[in-house]
Structure formats: C-alpha cells, structure tokens
Amino acid sequence: MKFLLYYIIAINLYGIFVMYSDKKKSQKGRWRTPESTIFTIAIAFGALGIFMGMRLFRHKTKHKKFVIGIPLILIVELFIFFTYIYKLL
Structure with missing residues (x-):
C-alpha cells in the first residue's frame, strides 16, 4: 500500500513538473513536450x-x-483508487 501511495505522489509531482517545464519551453519558443507524453503521464x-x-x-x-x-x-x-481503497477496508 505504501508503494502505491509513493508512486501516486511521485507521478503527480512529475506531472506538475512536466507542465511547468512545457510552459517555460513554450514561452522561449523551444522544443515542446509531446501531447502524447502528457496524456501518458495522466493515464499512469x-x-x-x-x-x-x-x-x-x-x-x-x-x-x-x-x-x-x-x-x-x-x-x-x-x-479506481477509491474502489481499491474501499476493497482493502
């Protein structure tokens, strides 16, 4: 259970970082993070x-x-998360 919580925290922090990074890249006219990558992080x-x-x-x-x-x-x-938690209780 701890691993799952650590994973969810880590992937969401990474998601915030990716959005920040992509925003900065867009402001500077640099190469951007592909939308498919952003959706992959979201689905994960x-x-x-x-x-x-x-x-x-x-x-x-x-x-x-x-x-x-x-x-x-x-x-x-x-x-999915709350269904999983409910089944554990």
Whole structure:
C-alpha cells in the first residue's frame, strides 16, 4: 500500500513538473513536450498533477482535448483508487 501511495505522489509531482517545464519551453519558443507524453503521464495515475499544472501555470487551458480529457481521466482514476481503497477496508 505504501508503494502505491509513493508512486501516486511521485507521478503527480512529475506531472506538475512536466507542465511547468512545457510552459517555460513554450514561452522561449523551444522544443515542446509531446501531447502524447502528457496524456501518458495522466493515464499512469498522474492526471491530478497534470490538472494542477494546467491550473497553476495556465498551460493547455485553451485546448479542448486537455480541458475535457484530463478531468475525465482524473475522475476515472479517482474512482479506481477509491474502489481499491474501499476493497482493502
């Protein structure tokens, strides 16, 4: 159980970092993080971090696939996580 919590914390912190990094790269006109990479992190239970990064850095907030897709992934992940926790109790 501890490993799962550590993993979720780490992947979400990484998601926030990726969004921050991509925002800075976009401001400097440099090579960007592919959208597929961002969605892969989100699907790997990092959707909360990606979502927080979107809000904190106002990044990807005009792209419908992010505005709709990331919250949907987050809802599914929260459902899976709490279903898993409930079964352990």
